[in-house]
Amino acid sequence: MNAVHSINSRLDALRGKSVFNQNNYRIISSGKPRDNASNLLGEIDETILARQLNFETSTGARLRLDVVARRVLRVASVDSPESQIAASALIGKPLSESEHLEEFSRLICDFANDADEISVISSGLDYVSGSELVGLPVSRIFKQILVENSQPASDMPNGSPVHNILTQADVANWLIAQGEDAGQSSGDSDVVATLQQLVDDGVSDIEAYLDRLVSSPGDAVCTIIGDMSDKGESILCLRLGNQLAFATVPAGSVQSLVQAWAKENKLN
Numbered sequence: 001m002n003a004v005h006s007i008n009s010r011l012d013a014l015r016g017k018s019v020f021n022q023n024n025y026r027i028i029s030s031g032k033p034r035d036n037a038s039n040l041l042g043e044i045d046e047t048i049l050a051r052q053l054n055f056e057t058s059t060g061a062r063l064r065l066d067v068v069a070r071r072v073l074r075v076a077s078v079d080s081p082e083s084q085i086a087a088s089a090l091i092g093k094p095l096s097e098s099e100h101l102e103e104f105s106r107l108i109c110d111f112a113n114d115a116d117e118i119s120v121i122s123s124g125l126d127y128v129s130g131s132e133l134v135g136l137p138v139s140r141i142f143k144q145i146l147v148e149n150s151q152p153a154s155d156m157p158n159g160s161p162v163h164n165i166l167t168q169a170d171v172a173n174w175l176i177a178q179g180e181d182a183g184q185s186s187g188d189s190d191v192v193a194t195l196q197q198l199v200d201d202g203v204s205d206i207e208a209y210l211d212r213l214v215s216s217p218g219d220a221v222c223t224i225i226g227d228m229s230d231k232g233e234s235i236l237c238l239r240l241g242n243q244l245a246f247a248t249v250p251a252g253s254v255q256s257l258v259q260a261w262a263k264e265n266k267l268n
Contacts, residue, residue, distance in 0.1 A: 025056050025119035029112075036112035037145055043120055045070050045138045050125040052076060057115035063107075066125055071135030072104065080111055095136050104136055105144040139213050139221070162243040171247045177203060179243030187248075194228070195246040198235070203244070210239055 019027045029039035043053060050068040061080030066073040075090040090103055112118060160180040173187030175195040185192045198206075206225065211217040218239075226235040233248040 021056075021117075021119050023056065023119075023121075025054070025121045027117060027119045029115075029118040031116065033113060033115060036115055036118050037108050038142070040108060040112050040118060040120075041138050041142050041145075044072060044141075047122070051122045052125055054121050054123065055111070056119050056121075057111070058117035059115055061111060061115070063111050068125070068135070070138045072138070072141070073135040075104070075107070078107070078111070094134065096134050097136055097140055101136060101140060101144055105141055108141065109145060137215060140215065143220075160243065161240045162238055162245045165238060165240070166245065166247060169249075171249055174245060174247035175199070176243060176245045179241065181243070191228070191248055195235075195248070198226075198246060206237060207239075207244070210237065 019030075021027055028043055029036045040055060043055075044065070044067050047053065047067045048069055050066075053065045053067050055063045055065070057080075059080075061078075063078050063080065064076035066076055072095055074092060074095060077091060090100060090107065093100075095104060162176055162179070163181050163184065166174045166176075166186070171186075173191040173195070175185040175192055176182055177195075177199045185195075209225070210221050210223070211219075213223060214221050220240045222236065222238045224234045225237045227233065228235060228248055233250050236247050236249060238245045238247070
């Protein structure tokens with residue numbers, strides 16, 4: 001397992017056949033409402049060129065966002081009774097992290113959480129000026145949503161931050177590669193050996209990739225970096241403070257691990 005394999009795994013996922021609804025919107029989330037917000041943010045994260053993303057839910061709600069370089073520049077419009085309150089102070093305004101992050105995160109949750117299906121279609125933006133290129137980074141939106149939905153800090157066990165995350169989320173296979181508790185691992189010896197090989201093949205490349213996902217080098221982050229196709233599991237990388245860890249988790253367990261990371265990150 002190496003960085004090249006991780007990139008190829010992501011490309012394989014992107015080659016999957018797209019499914020469209022009757023309005024010719026591409027379906028990005030279906031049947032699992034708890035995944036709606038993260039799938040919506042995933043579309044923003046994959047948008048590099050200036051585009052307007054038009055989201056639609058199975059309940060008929062619509063949300064239009066102006067996006068460029070993995071940042072939300074503006075809320076163009078909202079047509080959803082549940083989301084109007086959160087959107088009222090945002091529509092048409094250039095967004096900034098200092099002023100609008102919490103309100104926008106609530107808007108995304110209100111829009112996405114109760115729908116059985118979310119779909120998207122994109123169109124071009126005619127012009128984006130330099131003064132508008134601030135926006136809300138998708139990594140900060142994702143982190144804000146996780147923190148707001150996490151449990152009280154008193155629920156956390158005592159231990160090093162990353163060790164707490166891995167044990168609370170009941171992850172079967174993991175390896176702490178750097179920082180406090182470095183070298184500790186748990187799980188199937190072959191899987192742990194694969195994680196160690198990932199570290200040996202280029203941990204500096206992985207950290208450089210993580211730095212591209214956050215506002216400042218070294219910031220906390222939790223993200224999927226690849227998969228183990230023979231086991232149907234994702235490989236997650238967690239960075240918090242000076243700790244760096246890797247874990248393999250089935251798709252259904254990703255959310256619990258990321259929520260545990262958000263809770264511990266809030267404490268630190």
